[in-house]
Amino acid sequence: MDLNNSISQATQEIFQSMLMMEASPGQALTERANSFVNSVTAIVGIAGTNKGMLAIHIPEPTALVITSSFLMMEVTEVDDDVKDAIGELANMVAGSIKADLTEQGQDFKLSIPSVVCGAEYEIDCLTDSDGVSMPFSIEAGDFLVEFFCRNNSVGTDTLVSDCSGPGGFGRG
Amino acid sequence: MGKKVLIIDDSNTMRKIVTRSLRQAGFDFDAILEAGDGQAALDVLAGETVDIILSDINMPVMDGIEFLRQKQADAKIKDIPVVMITTEAGSDILDEAKSLGAAGSIKKPFTPDQIQETLGSLL
Numbered sequence: 001m002d003l004n005n006s007i008s009q010a011t012q013e014i015f016q017s018m019l020m021m022e023a024s025p026g027q028a029l030t031e032r033a034n035s036f037v038n039s040v041t042a043i044v045g046i047a048g049t050n051k052g053m054l055a056i057h058i059p060e061p062t063a064l065v066i067t068s069s070f071l072m073m074e075v076t077e078v079d080d081d082v083k084d085a086i087g088e089l090a091n092m093v094a095g096s097i098k099a100d101l102t103e104q105g106q107d108f109k110l111s112i113p114s115v116v117c118g119a120e121y122e123i124d125c126l127t128d129s130d131g132v133s134m135p136f137s138i139e140a141g142d143f144l145v146e147f148f149c150r151n152n153s154v155g156t157d158t159l160v161s162d163c164s165g166p167g168g169f170g171r172g
Numbered sequence: 173m174g175k176k177v178l179i180i181d182d183s184n185t186m187r188k189i190v191t192r193s194l195r196q197a198g199f200d201f202d203a204i205l206e207a208g209d210g211q212a213a214l215d216v217l218a219g220e221t222v223d224i225i226l227s228d229i230n231m232p233v234m235d236g237i238e239f240l241r242q243k244q245a246d247a248k249i250k251d252i253p254v255v256m257i258t259t260e261a262g263s264d265i266l267d268e269a270k271s272l273g274a275a276g277s278i279k280k281p282f283t284p285d286q287i288q289e290t291l292g293s294l295l
Binding site: 081 | 185189258280282
């Protein structure tokens with residue numbers, strides 16, 4: 001399974017089973033997005049042999065719909081519930097991808113999610129790593145899932161396509 | 173007497189989802205208690221008796237593995253079954269949880285049917 005498929009399957013499964021929503025994957029982006037407006041971003045750090053991060057970037061209106069569905073109550077502003085719900089979403093996606101990578105013999109440890117939100121912000125981390133930025137659409141709007149990592153044990157030039165073992169994780 | 177469950181997860185969202193899933197799975201607990209980490213759970217268990225515990229693994233303050241370790245060392249609570257609800261499916265961490273007495277595990281994301289299947293044999 002390649003990284004695109006892993007992200008796609010993990011995200012679709014979580015939206016289907018936990019939110020009863022269909023999340024349709026789009027074409028993976030060729031460039032990383034780092035500027036966001038009126039959005040919520042949840043980041044799960046990756047440590048171990050591999051170092052990296054899983055991030056989910058969601059525009060505020062879409063984040064409100066997702067949180068309302070998680071909690072089964074209407075949420076109308078970005079508050080602690082929204083940050084917690086989007087953080088948990090990122091945690092589940094990261095966990096599913098970790099399971100795929102672990103099957104291929106990779107050593108992964110996940111951090112507790114961190115959440116950023118605001119009218120305008122930039123996310124600038126692991127610029128020397130490689131991975132995938134994949135857009136998704138649900139009825140309430142679009143969002144972006146990113147997974148970037150590099151292998152700590154063999155130097156900074158070794159990117160995700162090399163750190164993922166014989167199963168062929170990498171840009172695809 | 174009705175049964176009580178303790179849900180341990182640092183995510184308020186996940187605690188609500190687990191509570192809802194328990195009801196959807198047909199479990200009718202007299203009380204559903206919550207804790208945000210392992211230490212908070214031990215504090216709850218110092219004053220409450222519960223029939224089963226559902227616990228996350230990755231949590232701040234005290235994670236699910238250390239909670240299991242502390243629980244095993246306390247004769248008053250060591251026999252309460254604990255089911256891990258976690259994203260850490262298939263990892264060494266779950267093996268460690270099992271060696272520390274975890275009675276089962278449920279992978280996030282989960283369905284009410286999976287909750288029913290795992291808890292059914294423990295209650």
